[in-house]
Amino acid sequence: MRCHDTGLxxxxxxxxxxxxxxxxxxxxxxxxxxxxxxxTGKYVTVSNYPGTTVEVTxxxxxxxxxxxDVLDTPGVNELAARTGDAQVTCHVVRDHPDxxxxxxxxxxxxxxxxxxxxxxAELRRPLVxxxxxxxxxxxxxxxxxxxxxxxxxxxxxxxxxxxAGKGVDVLQRSLDDARVPSIHxxxxxxxxxxxxxxxxxxxxxxxxxxxxxxxITRPSRPTFAQxxxxxxxxxxxxxxxxxxxxxxxLWFVGLFGAGTCVDFLEHVVFGRYxxxxxxxxxxxxxxxxxxxxxxxxxxxxxxxxxxxxxxxLYHDSKTVLAPTYSLDTPGAxxxxxxxxxxxxxxxxVGPYGVITTALSYSLAIVLPIxxxxxxxxxxxxxxxxxxxxxxxxxxVFRWMGLNGKxxxxxxxxxxxxxxxxMTTRILETRKERVITTLLLALSVPCSAQLGVxxxxxxxxxxxxxxxxxxxxxGIMILIGWLAARVLPGQTSDFILELPPMRRPQLxxxxxxxxxxxxxxxxxxxxxxxxxxxxxxxxxxxNVLDRLARLGxxxxxxxxxxxxxxxxxxxxxxxxxxxxxxxxxxxxxxxHAVLTPHQVLVAMVTITLFMPCIATLFIISRELGRxxxxxxTLFIFPFxxxxxxxxxxxxxxxxx
Amino acid sequence: MWEAGWxxxxxxxxxxxxxxxxxxFDFQKQDTACAHGCPLGRFCNLVRCPNCLFxxxxxxxxxxxxxxxxxxxxxxxxxxxxxxxxxxxxxEASELVCLAGSHAARRNALAVFGLVPGSRxxxxxxxxxxxxxxxxxxxxxxxxxAGDIYVKRPRPRRQGRLFRFPAEFPQxxxxxxxxxxxxxxxxxxxxxxxxxxxxxxGFRLRGHGQLxxxxxxxxxxxxxxxxxKSGRVxxxxxxxxxxxxxxxxxxx
Numbered sequence: 001m002r003c004h005d006t007g008l009x010x011x012x013x014x015x016x017x018x019x020x021x022x023x024x025x026x027x028x029x030x031x032x033x034x035x036x037x038x039x040t041g042k043y044v045t046v047s048n049y050p051g052t053t054v055e056v057t058x059x060x061x062x063x064x065x066x067x068x069d070v071l072d073t074p075g076v077n078e079l080a081a082r083t084g085d086a087q088v089t090c091h092v093v094r095d096h097p098d099x100x101x102x103x104x105x106x107x108x109x110x111x112x113x114x115x116x117x118x119x120x121a122e123l124r125r126p127l128v129x130x131x132x133x134x135x136x137x138x139x140x141x142x143x144x145x146x147x148x149x150x151x152x153x154x155x156x157x158x159x160x161x162x163x164a165g166k167g168v169d170v171l172q173r174s175l176d177d178a179r180v181p182s183i184h185x186x187x188x189x190x191x192x193x194x195x196x197x198x199x200x201x202x203x204x205x206x207x208x209x210x211x212x213x214x215x216i217t218r219p220s221r222p223t224f225a226q227x228x229x230x231x232x233x234x235x236x237x238x239x240x241x242x243x244x245x246x247x248x249x250l251w252f253v254g255l256f257g258a259g260t261c262v263d264f265l266e267h268v269v270f271g272r273y274x275x276x277x278x279x280x281x282x283x284x285x286x287x288x289x290x291x292x293x294x295x296x297x298x299x300x301x302x303x304x305x306x307x308x309x310x311x312x313l314y315h316d317s318k319t320v321l322a323p324t325y326s327l328d329t330p331g332a333x334x335x336x337x338x339x340x341x342x343x344x345x346x347x348x349v350g351p352y353g354v355i356t357t358a359l360s361y362s363l364a365i366v367l368p369i370x371x372x373x374x375x376x377x378x379x380x381x382x383x384x385x386x387x388x389x390x391x392x393x394x395x396v397f398r399w400m401g402l403n404g405k406x407x408x409x410x411x412x413x414x415x416x417x418x419x420x421x422m423t424t425r426i427l428e429t430r431k432e433r434v435i436t437t438l439l440l441a442l443s444v445p446c447s448a449q450l451g452v453x454x455x456x457x458x459x460x461x462x463x464x465x466x467x468x469x470x471x472x473x474g475i476m477i478l479i480g481w482l483a484a485r486v487l488p489g490q491t492s493d494f495i496l497e498l499p500p501m502r503r504p505q506l507x508x509x510x511x512x513x514x515x516x517x518x519x520x521x522x523x524x525x526x527x528x529x530x531x532x533x534x535x536x537x538x539x540x541x542n543v544l545d546r547l548a549r550l551g552x553x554x555x556x557x558x559x560x561x562x563x564x565x566x567x568x569x570x571x572x573x574x575x576x577x578x579x580x581x582x583x584x585x586x587x588x589x590x591h592a593v594l595t596p597h598q599v600l601v602a603m604v605t606i607t608l609f610m611p612c613i614a615t616l617f618i619i620s621r622e623l624g625r626x627x628x629x630x631x632t633l634f635i636f637p638f639x640x641x642x643x644x645x646x647x648x649x650x651x652x653x654x655x
Numbered sequence: 656m657w658e659a660g661w662x663x664x665x666x667x668x669x670x671x672x673x674x675x676x677x678x679x680f681d682f683q684k685q686d687t688a689c690a691h692g693c694p695l696g697r698f699c700n701l702v703r704c705p706n707c708l709f710x711x712x713x714x715x716x717x718x719x720x721x722x723x724x725x726x727x728x729x730x731x732x733x734x735x736x737x738x739x740x741x742x743x744x745x746x747e748a749s750e751l752v753c754l755a756g757s758h759a760a761r762r763n764a765l766a767v768f769g770l771v772p773g774s775r776x777x778x779x780x781x782x783x784x785x786x787x788x789x790x791x792x793x794x795x796x797x798x799x800x801a802g803d804i805y806v807k808r809p810r811p812r813r814q815g816r817l818f819r820f821p822a823e824f825p826q827x828x829x830x831x832x833x834x835x836x837x838x839x840x841x842x843x844x845x846x847x848x849x850x851x852x853x854x855x856x857g858f859r860l861r862g863h864g865q866l867x868x869x870x871x872x873x874x875x876x877x878x879x880x881x882x883x884k885s886g887r888v889x890x891x892x893x894x895x896x897x898x899x900x901x902x903x904x905x906x907x
Contacts, residue, residue: 077767108791111769140791196763200771233795235782391784391795404784404795493761493800494784497768498793 021069021096022061022175025089025120026104027112028075029499031132033057034162035104036072039172043515044072046508047381048499051075051408051426054085056092063172071096074425077112079119080195084425084433093123100178102171104130107137107144107159110214114206115199117153121181128178130171131159136500139223142216149213154182163505183209229501232388242392245385249376255304257372258451263300265364271297276321278355282348286341289328292321323349323356343540352539358532361581362525369451370520371513377415377447378512382504386411387496394494399477401484402427403494406436413444415516417611420444421618430623431489435480437619438631441610442638443476448524449577449611452584456603459587460596467650468603475608475642523614524575531574535567544570558644559605561598562586568606573636575612600650605643610635675704676711740778740785740804748777749806761800768794776806 022039024032028050037043040059045052057072073092074085093101101120105113110131120127131137131144150157156174160167185198185205222230231237279292298317304310334342349356380386386408394404406427413420417440424433424440445453457465484491538544548555548566555566565586572579583606586592587599594602610616610632620628674681682705701710737752751774754762769789770776779786779793785801787794796804 078763080763106791109769111790112767112792115767115769142791194759194763196759196766199763199766203766203769203771203774229793230779233780233783233786238783387795391786394784394795394797403797493764494795494797495764495768495800496795498786498795500793 020066021071021099022102023071023073023092023096023099024102024104025073025093025116026075026130027077027106027109027116028497030075030104030106030109030113031162032075032104033072035102035130035132035160035168035171036070038162038165038168039063039068040070043511045512045515047378047512048384048502048504049381049387049408050497050499051085051423052381054088054422054425056088063175068175071099076116078116078195078199079123083428088425097125099125100175101125101127102130102175102178103127104132104162107131107134108140108142110144111203111206111210114209115202117181118183118185118202118205121153121183124180126178127155127181128171128174129153129155129157130167131157132162134159134167135161135164140216141219142214144215145213149209152183152209152212155179163508225501225503229384229388229498232385232501233391233498238388238392242389245380251304252376253369253373253447253451254454255306255310257369258455259304259310260302261368261372262365262451262455263302265368266360267297267299270360270364272318272320275323275349275356275360279321279323279349282345286345288334288338288341288345290325290342291328293324293326294319295322296320323351323353346540347533347536350536352532352536354529354532358525358529361578362528365455365581366448366451366524366577367517367520370447371517373447373451374415374513374516375509378509378516379504381512382502382508384499384501387498390496391498396477398491399484400439400480401435401487401491402432402480403491405494405496406432409436409440410444413440413446414450415447416519417441417444417446417615418618421615421622424622428492429489431484431487432491434487434623434627435483437623437627438483438634439476439480441615441619441631442479442608442635443472444611445576445607446611448520449575449580449607452577452580453603453607456580456584456587456599459584459592459594459599460603464596464600468600468607471604471642471646472607524612527575527612527614528578531571531578534574535571554640558640558647559601560647561602562593564593565602568602569609572606572609573613576606576609577612579609580606597647597650601643601647604646605639608635608639608642673702673704675706675709677709678704678707680704680706682706737805737807740787740801740806741781741798743778743806743808745778745781747808748775749808750775752805752807755803755805761803765800765804768792770794770804 024036026032029048029052031046033044033046033053036057036059037046039061041061042057042059044057051074053072053074055074059070059072061068061070071092073089076086076089079090079093080086093099101123103113103117103120105117113129117127117129129149131146137144144159146157146159156177156179158167158171158174160171162168183205185202232241283292296317297320299315300312301314302310302312346353348354351357389411390404390407392404393407397404397406400406406424408426409420409423412423420440421437424436427433427436457468460468535544538547544567547570548563551566551569552563555561555569556563565583568579568582568586570579571582580603583594583599583602587594587602616628616632619631700712702712703710740749743749751770751772753772754765754770765771769792770787774789777788779788781798781801785796785798787796787801
């Protein structure tokens with residue numbers, strides 16, 4: 001496999017000569033990141049599925065007055081680079097020859113951890129073995145003779161419960177005692193043996209060690225969490241649980257987040273207070289002769305039950321200031337100064353204003369959706385449900401030349417496509433990574449986009465909304481199927497480790513949600529502002545009009561949409577939800593300019609757009625510029641093609 | 656125990672394996688390169704058995720044609736003692752006998768999760784995908800992989816069995832304690848009719864070392880030699896014919 005990531009890693013690799021370096025290594029999903037957070041005080045996304053960490057995280061820690069550089073690496077089952085994330089770990093270990101290795105092990109799965117220990121021992125590096133999750137070992141009736149294990153391996157062995165912070169101080173004290181393991185296997189020296197033979201020999205040795213140090217008497221009754229885990233992979237109960245999870249997601253994100261919360265923020269917070277206040281403030285600061293328009297703002301506080309109805313708790317309506325205005329003397333030609341003031345006024349609070357458009361879109365419409373989604377998503381991640389979902393969908397994914405493992409990046413894509421594109425590193429072959437990346441970019445909308453698109457479905461019939469969903473799913477499977485046939489390469493075997501089902505820790509869920517929201521505010525909101533600024537400039541220079549005329553054959557002729565929507569597709573290049581928000585504006589509200597049929601066509605087209613410009617950058621970083629360019633050149637014409645087909649064929653079908 | 660009636664699928668196995676007519680050793684085509692600097696070089700049709708160094712003509716097109724023409728299915732010899740994981744009933748515990756699959760990468764991918772010959776595994780479910788439990792690891796597998804994993808159900812202890820594997824961590828054949836009781840091979844094989852059947856079906860002792868028991872283990876890489884190295888059991892491999900049920904050889 002090629003090393004895509006070496007350049008990235010070695011660029012910032014030079015280790016500090018003064019401080020010592022600690023590298024956390026270990027099997028996937030054993031708690032390296034939690035321990036890393038405990039030592040450095042830096043939060044790393046922590047979840048309950050293998051492959052949460054796909055990049056190296058750096059942090060610093062001061063232990064006993066000494067500075068340490070601490071590196072958190074993606075989990076590996078062995079020191080051979082088969083997947084992208086394993087490569088990252090192998091390179092980090094190789095690039096820091098003087099580092100102390102801290103191997104984190106799941107105490108329950110000591111056998112597999114010892115396999116890795118023996119591989120690390122062959123590197124002749126100082127090592128500390130951390131037995132994490134000792135509490136879970138207790139629960140399942142196991143016990144480890146830590147002292148004896150330490151004597152056999154010849155390294156300090158530290159039992160910890162990282163999530164509760166137990167044993168971290170012992171780890172800090174034993175870092176100085178780190179030494180090269182004294183254990184070795186005959187097979188390691190055998191040049192004729194292949195990886196498999198060597199690992200079999202290592203596991204044989206691990207068994208000997210375990211026989212002396214490890215006991216387990218499993219409780220006879222499975223716990224509720226275990227049962228839940230079994231139900232969620234059951235062919236029938238699993239589907240029921242899946243349906244339940246989907247419905248709850250729809251309710252919590254689609255109805256509560258995108259409905260109640262958005263209503264409140266958009267109509268009350270922004271519509272009645274922030275926007276009018278900003279307009280007044282700007283009017284005072286930059287006066288020019290004009291009269292601001294007013295609009296009626298309706299507000300319903302609703303507790304949604306189904307997509308169709310709910311309980312209205314409170315209702316009122318109020319007249320508020322609108323961002324549009326009329327000049328006092330329409331025909332007059334004012335001087336330079338009023339014109340500059342008017343320009344600044346428009347830039348801040350005009351129809352394409354930073355406050356009235358960019359901020360209210362990103363904070364009032366998208367933020368609540370993203371928040372509710374991330375909250376629910378963090379819960380699902382920490383419970384250990386997602387890898388079990390992979391079992392349920394494996395067969396469908398096989399049609400697309402993928403295996404069930406690819407469901408992890410796909411589901412993550414519902415959170416953010418950019419991050420999901422990076423997570424494709426957990427897939428083993430390049431073919432799978434390319435297909436998954438393509439499908440993510442083509443038809444997996446991120447939470448913000450999904451929210452806006454769901455809001456748009458309000459403007460069309462339920463039948464049309466279902467058609468949109470089925471079409472999107474169908475395109476995903478069809479394009480996946482075609483790509484699987486066109487692209488060279490192989491699909492890897494479906495071998496996936498299922499983490500135990502756990503009760504999510506509230507603190508981790510909250511911290512993770514906050515960390516993701518911070519990312520959203522830092523990365524997405526500036527893009528919204530930038531998009532608005534570009535639109536504003538284009539609008540003032542009358543380029544928008546000209547562009548709209550240029551795109552007329554495509555937009556008006558092929559898609560059958562009004563000329564103004566060309567703007568939406570233009571900004572859709574930047575972020576597809578931003579384009580969708582424009583369409584949403586045109587589709588709903590008192591001045592709807594789109595017919596339901598047109599809304600459907602617009603929705604289909606914008607859904608198939610590239611998610612955002614950041615995704616494009618990440619694709620070119622992960623898969624190379626050529627692939628990124630190919631994907632882009634495929635996606636945009638394809639989106640317009642399908643949109644046009646829906647326009648013409650959908651007309652006959654009665655949508 | 657070993658009754659007739661098992662028919663096996665020959666088509667998938669014999670493609671690249673050669674069978675030495677002298678010593679009945681099965682081997683792969685690639686490790687047969689001529690070693691004595693023959694001027695014919697690669698135009699030579701002979702292959703050499705790596706076990707007994709006997710040279711014989713390998714597969715030629717005509718021979719293959721004739722073989723196919725007159726091929727008769729071999730009479731069934733023994734009931735399979737190990738079954739693919741896909742035939743194991745749900746919820747049952749079993750012991751891994753061997754990983755059959757053709758490519759090494761897959762076997763290694765399973766090995767790093769602890770799936771090696773001798774390990775205990777429980778089949779939790781078969782649909783929509785296989786889920787097995789090895790130690791404290793739950794692993795989801797596809798049906799195609801499960802079909803390549805051969806397991807045997809644990810049986811009650813029988814008379815004449817030499818070693819009982821420790822309940823919690825079954826050991827690999829090569830790691831058997833050196834002071835284990837040993838019965839002379841000849842006597843042992845004759846004693847037990849099941850093992851006699853095994854011997855007739857092609858198992859025999861090669862080299863030095865003592866055959867202790869035809870317990871359960873797999874062949875090594877080629878499926879023929881045991882990981883124990885010092886003794887060799889030639890015979891059928893796990894992939895198609897009779898699984899080499901873990902002959903245990905004492906180093907001698």
